[in-house]
Amino acid sequence: xxxxxxxxxLKIATNALLKAAKAxxxxxxxxxxxxxxxxxxxxxxxxxxxAERAExxxxxxxxxxxxxxxxxxxSDTRPETLEAMAARAVAMAxxxxxxxxxGLAETAQLAMLRSAExxxxxxxxPEPSPEALQDDACRAEAAAAAVKGVSQVQSASAAYERxxxxxxxxxxxxxxxxxxxxxVSCVAISGEGTGMERDWAAExxxxxxxxxxxxxxxxxxxxxxxxRHAARRPKTGTWPVLYDERIASSLIxxxxxxxxxxxxxxxxxxxxxxxxEAVLPKGISLREDPLRVRRAxxxxxxxxxxxxxxxxxxxxxxxxxxxxxxxxARKLGLESTANAVRGTSAPPSPSASxxxxxxxxxxxxxxxxxxxxGLLVTSLIGATINPTTGDYxxxxxxxxxxxxxIVYPVNECTIAxxxxxxxxxxxxxxDARDHLSSVVPSLLVEGMTLAGx
Numbered sequence: 207x208x209x210x211x212x213x214x215x216l217k218i219a220t221n222a223l224l225k226a227a228k229a230x231x232x233x234x235x236x237x238x239x240x241x242x243x244x245x246x247x248x249x250x251x252x253x254x255x256x257a258e259r260a261e262x263x264x265x266x267x268x269x270x271x272x273x274x275x276x277x278x279x280x281s282d283t284r285p286e287t288l289e290a291m292a293a294r295a296v297a298m299a300x301x302x303x304x305x306x307x308x309g310l311a312e313t314a315q316l317a318m319l320r321s322a323e324x325x326x327x328x329x330x331x332p333e334p335s336p337e338a339l340q341d342d343a344c345r346a347e348a349a350a351a352a353v354k355g356v357s358q359v360q361s362a363s364a365a366y367e368r369x370x371x372x373x374x375x376x377x378x379x380x381x382x383x384x385x386x387x388x389x390v391s392c393v394a395i396s397g398e399g400t401g402m403e404r405d406w407a408a409e410x411x412x413x414x415x416x417x418x419x420x421x422x423x424x425x426x427x428x429x430x431x432x433x434r435h436a437a438r439r440p441k442t443g444t445w446p447v448l449y450d451e452r453i454a455s456s457l458i459x460x461x462x463x464x465x466x467x468x469x470x471x472x473x474x475x476x477x478x479x480x481x482x483e484a485v486l487p488k489g490i491s492l493r494e495d496p497l498r499v500r501r502a503x504x505x506x507x508x509x510x511x512x513x514x515x516x517x518x519x520x521x522x523x524x525x526x527x528x529x530x531x532x533x534x535a536r537k538l539g540l541e542s543t544a545n546a547v548r549g550t551s552a553p554p555s556p557s558a559s560x561x562x563x564x565x566x567x568x569x570x571x572x573x574x575x576x577x578x579x580g581l582l583v584t585s586l587i588g589a590t591i592n593p594t595t596g597d598y599x600x601x602x603x604x605x606x607x608x609x610x611x612i613v614y615p616v617n618e619c620t621i622a623x624x625x626x627x628x629x630x631x632x633x634x635x636x637d638a639r640d641h642l643s644s645v646v647p648s649l650l651v652e653g654m655t656l657a658g659x
Contacts, residue, residue, distance in 0.1 A: 209321050209322055209323070209328065209370075209382065209383050209384050210321075212241070212328075212368075212370035212384040213370050213371070213372045213382035213383065213384065215241070216239035216240075216241055216263075216370060216371070216372035216382060217239075217372050217374065217380065217382065219237075219239050219263075219265060219283050219288075219372075220237035220238065220239045220265070220372050220373070220374040221237075221374055221380075222283075222285065222288050223235075223237040223265060223267050223288050223291065223292065223374075224236075224237050224374055224375070224376055226288045226289045226291070226292035226293075227267060227269050227292040227295065227296065227376075228376065229289075229292070230269075230289070230292040230293045230295070230296040231271070231296045232269035232270060232271065232292070232295070232296050232299070232376075233270050233271055233272065234269070234270040234309070234310050234375075234376045234377070235267060235268060235269045235270065235375065235376050236267075236268050236310060236373065236374065236375035236376070236377075236379075236510075236511075237265065237266065237267050237268075237373075237374050237375070238265070238266045238371070238372070238373050238374075238509070238548065238550055239263065239264070239265050239266075239371070239372045239550075240263070240264050240266075240369060240370070240371050240549075240550060241262070241263040241264075241369065241370045242260070242261070242262060242263075242367065242368065242369040242370070243259075243260065243261040243262075243333075243367070243368055244258075244259070244260050244261075244365065244366065244367040244368075245257075245258070245259050245333075245334070245336060245339060245365065245366050245367075246258045246339075246363060246364075246365040246366075247336060247339040247340045247342075247343050247363065247364050247365070248343065248361060248362070248363045249340060249343040249344050249347055249362050249363075250347075250359075250361065250362075251347075252344060252347070252348070254340060255361075257336060257340075259336075262281055263281060263283065264279060264280075264281050264549075264550045265279060265280050265281065265282075265283065265288075265291070265550060266278070266279045266548070266549065266550025266551060267279070267291055267292065267295050268295075268553055269292070269295045269296050269299050270299065270308065270309065270310070271296060271299040271300050272304070273304045273305055273306050273308060273309070274299045274300065274302040274303070274304055274305065274308075275299055275302060275305060275308045275553065276295050276296075276298035276299035276302050277295070277551060277552055277553055278291050278294055278295040278298065278551070279549075279550040279551040305533075306536075307532075307533045307534075307536040307537050308533055308553070309532065309536075310375055310376070310377045310510070310532075311375075311377060311379070311510050311511055311512055311532060311542075312377070313377055313378055315511075315512055315542070316377065316378065316379050316511050316512065316513075317379075317381065317506065317507035317511055317512055317513035317514070317544075318513060319381075319506045319507060319513060319514075320379075320380060320381035320382075320506070320507070321381065321382065321383055321506060322383035322384070322385075322504070322505070322506045324499070325383075325497065325498075325499055325500075325504050325506060326412065326413075326499050326500045327383060327384065327385040327386070327412060327500075327504060328368065328384040328385055328386045328412070329386045329388070329412055329413045329414055331413070331414055331415075333366060333368070334366050334388070334414065339364040339365065339366065340364070342364035342390050342420040343362045343363055343364040343390070343420070344362070345419075345420040345421050345424065346362040346364075346390055346391075346392040346420040346421065346423050346424035346427075347359045347362035347392065347424060348421075348424065349392075349420070349421040349422070349423075349424030349425045349428070350362070350392050350394045350424035350425065350427050350428040351424075351428075352425075352428075353394070353425060353428035353429060353432060354432070355396050355428075355431075355432035355435060356394050356395065356396055356428045356431060356432060357395050357396055357397060357398055357402070358394075358395045359392065359393070359394050359395070359424075359428075360393040360394065360395050360404060361391075361392070361393045362391070362392045362393075362424065363389070363390070363391050363392075364388075364389065364390045364391075364420070365387075365388070365389040365390075366386070366387070366388055366389075367386065367387050367389075368384065368385070368386040368387075369384065369385055369386075370382065370383070370384040371383060371384070371385075373507075373509065373511060375511060377511070379511035381506070381507055381511065383505070383506060385412065385502070386412060387410055387411070387412055387502060388410065388411055388412075388413075388414045388417050389408065389409070389410040390408065390409055390410075390417065390418075390420050390423050391406065391407070391408035391409075391423070391427075392406065392407055392408070392423055392424045392427040392428075393405075393406045393427060394406070394424075394427045394428040394430070394431040394432075395431055396431045396432045396434065396435040397435050397436070401435075401436065403431060403434035403435055403436075403437055403615070403617070404431055404434075405427060405430035405431040405433075405434055405584075405585075406427050406430070407423045407424070407426040407427035407430065408423065409423055410502065411641065412500050412501075412502065413500065416500070416641070430584075433605075433615060434603070434615045434617075435615065436614070436615065437603065437614075437615035437616055437617040438614065438615075438616060438617070438659075439616060439617070439618050439619055439658040439659045440581055440606050440616040440619050440656060440658040440659070441606075441656070441658055441659060442656060442657055442658045442659060443655075443656060444653055444654065444655055444656070445579065445580040445581055445654060445656050446577045446578070446579075446580035446581075446650060446651065446652045446653070446654065447580060447581045447582075447583055447602075447621055447650075447651050447654040447656070448570070448573055448574060448577055448580065448581070448582045448583065448607075448648060448649070448650045448651075449583050449648060449649045449650075449651065450570075450582060450583060450584045450604065450648055451570070451635070451637050451638060451639065451646070451647055451648045452584060453583065453584065453585065453586050454646045454647065454648055454649045455642075455644040455646040456586060457625075457628070457629065457632070457646075457649055457651075458492065458561065458563055458644065458646050459644075460591060460596075460598070460625050460629075461477075461485065461486075461492070461520075461625070461629055462519075462529065462558050462561065463475075463593070464476050464477040464593070464596070464625070465477055465519065465525065465527070465528050465529055466528070466529050466556055466557070466558075467528050467529055467530040467531065467534030467535065467537075467538065467545075467556045468534055468555060468556060469593060470528050470534070470538065471534045471537040471538055474593050474594055475593060475594070476592070476593065476594055476595055476596030476625060476626060477525065477596075477626070480525050480626075481525055481528070482524060482525065483524065483525060484523045484524055484525075484630065485520055485523065485524070485525045485626070485629060485630065486520050486523045486629055486630065486632065487523050487630065487631065487632060487633075488522060488523045489522060489523065489564065490520070490522075490523055490563065490564045490632070490634065491518055491520055491521045491522060491523075491563075491564045492518070492519045492520040492561055492562070492563050492564075493516065493517070493518050493519065493561065493562045494516065494517055494518075494519055494529075494558050494559065494560060494561050494562075495516040495560050495562065496508075496514035496515070496516070496559050496560050497514055497515070497516060497560075498560050500641075501560050501641070501642075501643055502642075502643045503559035503560040503643030503644075504559070504560055504643075505559065507544070508531070508542075508544045508545060508546040508547070508554075509531075509546040509547050509548040509554045510531060510532050510542070510544075510546040510554055512532075512542055512544035512546070513544055514544055515544060517543065519558065519561070527543055528540070528543065528556075529543060529545045529556045529557065529558045530542050530543045530545055530556050531545055531546035531554045531555060531556040532546065532554070533553070533554070534556055543556075545557055545558055545559075547559075559643060560643050560644075561643075561644050561645070561646075562638075562645040563634060563638070563645065563646045563647065564634065565634055565635070565636045565637075565638050565647045566633060566634040566635050566636050566647065567636060568633075568635055568636060569635060569636060569637065570635045570637050570647075570648045572635075573633065573635050573648060573650045574607055574610050574611070574612070575610035576610070576633075576650070577607060577610065577650060578607075578608075578609065578610055579607060579608045579609070580607055581602070581604055581605075581606060581607065581616065581619070581621070581654075581656060582604045582605045582606075582607055582612065583602045583603070583604040583621065584603065584604040584605070585602065585603045585604065586600050586601065586602055587600070587601035587602065587603070588600060588601045591625070595624070596624050596625035596626045597622075597624055597625075598622060598623050598624060598625050598628065599620060599621070599622040600620065600621055600622075601618075601619070601620055602619055602620065602621045603615075603616060603617040603618070603619070604616055616658070618658070619656055619657060619658040620656070620657040620658075621654050621655070621656055621657075622654070622655040622656075622657070623651070623653070623654050623655060628651050628654070631651060631652055631653070632649045632650065632651055633649070633650040633651075633652075634646075634647045634648070634649055634650075635647040635648040635649070635650070
């Protein structure tokens with residue numbers, strides 16, 4: 207198996223770290239190793255502008271001395287370095303403050319699935335050559351430049367990445383997997399001087415053969431940029447706003463942040479008292495499924511060795527679950543939802559992956575017609591979000607709509623509201639892209655405040 211080939215050296219390194227930690231006086235420990243390689247190519251005017259290749263292995267060690275913990279990381283796998291890492295980590299833990307909620311999972315909590323077999327997270331095809339990536343980027347750029355109204359192509363890029371992960375702990379957990387991705391993107395500009403407008407298109411897939419043709423990506427970026435030419439500010443007032451599918455997931459992202467265990471445990475979430483209450487309209491659910499095949503956000507187990515599983519975060523509009531790791535679950539007197547993520551230099555924290563929002567039965571065009579007059583938002587800039595109250599304000603650009611039809615492009619406006627109220631009245635379209643890790647359709651929100659002219 208590809209996973210076994212890529213993770214075998216990582217298993218050796220993490221177990222050597224655990225052995226060193228125990229020898230240094232750690233009562234418990236876990237270790238993570240991440241090996242990665244990537245190639246990225248940027249082109250401009252048909253020629254190579256920037257090429258970058260990166261390879262490396264990072265190690266992370268977390269040790270426990272009683273209820274005290276410390277984390278340390280390194281990229282050096284020499285035995286003497288691992289011993290020094292372990293000794294330093296144990297010394298740090300002895301000086302750390304007590305944390306009664308820190309600790310490894312109990313043996314009974316550990317995942318039975320220890321690999322990504324069946325999830326298809328890594329492409330078995332050979333790694334693409336720099337020349338092949340450059341050809342993809344050049345094709346995207348050429349297709350964008352050929353569209354009438356494009357004044358320049360700001361950038362065109364192609365990239366490949368492959369990562370392997372292994373997690374080991376003194377509670378007996380051992381597991382690892384690999385993942386890969388291919389990416390093509392393009393940014394095009396229309397207009398000149400102060401009248402320039404830009405837009406983009408990008409696609410990413412695990413398998414090269416699933417990636418759309420670079421020409422189509424470049425053409426789409428160009429068409430979007432041309433459509434934004436001669437943008438102006440919209441009318442100030444209270445209007446319906448349709449979040450285009452490209453950026454609608456940002457609204458659901460705010461919901462996920464509000465139900466994240468870290469925010470809830472601190473009492474700093476605008477949904478901290480909303481468990482069992484309506485947070486989305488009736489009939490709409492938000493489901494997390496980390497076990498979807500060929501999805502970038504899939505994972506067989508979380509960063510604490512707990513089994514990944516599908517679950518409804520919101521069912522029929524009602525909030526069902528927080529997003530928890532072990533520490534936040536213990537703080538709240540609950541069980542972990544197996545949502546721990548981590549890097550090599552910090553302890554785990556909770557995060558959701560592969561979320562799917564219930565789609566509606568109308569197209570985006572039908573929602574525009576239902577909206578009548580208002581704003582179609584295709585790009586968001588900056589954000590002012592009050593995490594405690596849910597008050598929301600963001601810079602936006604897109605298209606002004608009258609009588610259900612797009613009449614002109616807009617920019618330099620601000621949209622504002624309250625997230626609890628906004629999410630409670632969303633109307634979803636049916637245009638979500640199933641291959642994404644956040645499957646969220648265009649979302650219509652009535653009664654937003656717009657600051658324009």
